[in-house]
Amino acid sequence: MTEPLHRDVTGSGPVLLILPGGAGHPMGLGPLTERLARSFTVVTYDPLGLAHGRLGLPVPDQRPADWSDGAHRVLEAVLPPGERAYVFGTSSGGIAVLDLLARHPGRLAGVVAHEPPCVTVLPDGAERRAELIGQLDGPERPPAEGASATPMGVFLAHVLHPFTAYVPSVTPAGHRLTLAAGADSRGQLLYRTAEFLANRLGGRFAEFPGGHLGTLDHPEEFAGLLTETFLSGAHTSA
Template sequence: MTSPAIGRLRVDGATLHYEVRGKGPLLLLIPGGTGGAASYDGVADDLAADYTVASYDPRGMSRSPLDDPEARQRVEQHADDAFRLLELLSPGVPARVVGCSSGAIVALHLLTTHPGRIERVVAHEPPLVEVLPDVAEHRALLARVQDTLRREGPMPAAAVFAAGMRRPGADPVDAKAATELPPQAAARVARTMANMPYFLGRIVPSFMAYTPDVDRLKALSDRLVLAGGADSRGELPYRPAAFLAERFGTSFVHFPGGHTGLSTHPAEFGELLRKVLEIANVQAAS
């Protein structure tokens, strides 16, 4: 794996840690969940053959400290962070953006607010529960997560959250697997666990209450690839992107694996991502 160039960017209320590999047009990778820049390590080197690949730790995560650790988190501010990275790394030139999970929510807001800076967005399973017809059920889930977090702490709350994300009757996640990882992957898991209280307490309630500008997204849907995991059909994070693709009359791309296919199937995920971006390149040149 190639060592990336490391940078620090001051933004409003935080300092972002970002990493850059390769040469070519900018491809900004926005992490989701408790992950940071390292969540894209499995695909970044291959993509760097054709792109300047940048990723980062979102504000408040891992190596991107907040000035005020108690500051309220908003999708709009996280999207502005991504915009500042675009301005730094690709000034005046439209970029390609990939977001997974909560990072996909950031990518969608970035598209609606700065469309002139975006060539293409790939949004993999953004958990936009507010667009779903059964949103009341999911609001109740989020309330249970917050209640569990207050009463019992982050790990029980994480279990409630994970159970709500899966299909009814799906097998639980194998917690033992985290103890059987190679050292580098185990270090990423350790960072992930350290980020869990912040993610559940600050990111989840704000991001999953976010309502996108659906009409604006539809008007920009020629620049948008909505995607989900081949193994996560019917699960909560999968459903909003599938719902929006049907509403917009656009295609829906299935990536290998489930919600975390980026981590569980990195080679196959990266190969398909490259193909999706190549299609965007051809369309941009035509």
């Protein structure tokens, strides 16, 4: 039985699909989506349904392919025939949109992946992944019986480990891809990862306002630059 697709839709114009970070809960993204809705039909995908009544229910370990397949089904449901969508993902959502572009490129006009934590692509990736997991996991990780009670608990228990092990492969569609990192993240691991991925995958690199949580801390400026990135001709649909 196919799982239901949990998403929210606002605005009008070309379709822009958003995949949030963490465990995919769109908490705090209201100001960003409101600004983007001036130019796009914004479809915010909640892959685990955490904002749609499923928070607290059991969650299996996640894979980027789980989220990208769901995102593809969302696009097939909302896109008019013959049209392509813009896609934005941040953090773990950024990893999911890289997988979406690799596996389902046909209906994508452009993709922006913001600070995806797939650090194993780096030459010292194994060490950097261990450090990243150590910073986020450890004493903050909830016990197994309480892992599904909060979005952060779901992220630590079921998303962090498999997603940070992901190695993207997007060689056929690099011209449609922008890797983004926050200006406040300069010198940090995920800024370095985004730059490395842009070079490896043949995509563009762009700085966005704020740091890893720029979507929440600077929603107006972030949305403005995201709109410009998609609509300025930087991406093509060919």
